[in-house]
Amino acid sequence: MLTEGEIRALTALHGEQTVSKLATNINRSLSYTSELVERLETAGLVETRRRGKTKQIRLSDTKALELLTDLTQQYSHIDWPELLSGAALRVCYYLDTPRTATELARHADVHRSTVHRALAPLQHRGLIYQTDDGAYALNDGFEQLSVFARELAHHTHRQTVEEQADTYTILWESLDEFLVQTTTEISEEHFVPTGPDQFQRYGLPLLARDRRYYLYSETTNELSPERLCCHMLVIDSGARTQSYCLLLLSHVNIDRDELRAQATKYGVDDTVVELCTYLDTSGAQRTPRLPEWEDFQELADEYEVSL
Structure with a gap:
């Protein structure tokens, strides 16, 4: 970072x-x-x-630098540049809650040995500790480290999208990726189109909107239907969107394990479980936002989707 x-x-x-x-x-x-x-x-x-x-x-006038200034002024005896260089900030991004080295390595996309090596100096200075079950956690007073890492990543994401669009809304973000809504068409290679327009790829043409949606990612070139479903739920988790997601899940060959993994990543776990349960029980178990099974059958017939 x-x-x-x-x-x-x-x-x-x-x-x-x-x-x-x-x-x-x-x-x-x-x-x-x-x-x-x-x-x-x-x-x-x-x-x-x-x-x-x-x-x-x-x-510059950014929240991340306000946090960094607060840290350096409050704890002026600490050599922050030495502690936060390398992978330390990447790992701190995910210390908003206690996590094991394995979890931190998976989220930050580094090796477990890198996690231990990056956090050892912080642990030595008393900034972090390990819980009884081996998870790393920030000590009281140093929670700001994770907030700083997150604000720094958010600032970077804003800089990235502002090179492409004047008006935008970041709907979801992680350390290296973000989901953005804009009215501007973006053709830069790392901005992968997503949202309602991409349902056409699966023979499900949805009503076009003025808004456009993109996943910024330097490692993803094409969206899987599992990820597209989760993006739709991040964009809008309303009844209409959930019905469209049901169509997609019914129409293509979905990897349930991959779907659950993506749902966890995008924070839509509960909704995805409800959608899968609805389909598995033919609507017998449904939440208020999901249609009656007969209504969903009519929608499926309209889009020529076999249930």
Whole structure:
């Protein structure tokens, strides 16, 4: 997320400084510091302006940097750049709740050994501890670490989408991915179209809307029906959307294990269980948002879906 040098520069910036002053403060060369500033400015974390022949630098107005400043001021004796460099911030993102090394490795997409190595210095300084069942957890007073990591990722996601669209809403996000709603058509390769329009790929043409939906992911090129279903429920979990998801689950060959895994990832576990139970019992077990079985049969006939 951030290198040690970048964090050191951010924590050393107080008010406005010149590049040469910042280089002195972080004990780095002028050329190295200039490169740091360029990267941080591109990331929207610092702002620069010319005053005569010198470039003045200051922190940008972002929630993540407010949190970092609070941490460094409250615990000025801690070498934060050293503790938070490497994979530490990636792991801290998922310490919003106690998690085992295996869970953290899976969520942060790193090896278990990396988790232990990244968290060992934080544990040594008393920032985190391990519970009786071996889970890592933040100590009281340091919960802000996870909030900082999340705000930093959110800032990065906003920077990414603002390069493509002026107006947007981030509907869901993780460390490396996010689901966004916009009225702008985005053709950049890492923005994968999702939402109602993608039902046409499965022979289920839904009513077109002005809004467009994209999954930003650097590792996903094409959506599975399991993921599409979960995206729809994130976008709108209303009765109409749930009926459309029922059509999709009935119409294509769904991997139930994959569906459950994606539902957990996107936080729609309960709704997906209700949909599957509804289909398995032919509507005998249904929630108020799900249609009567006879009504769903009519909708299925309209879309030529066999139940």
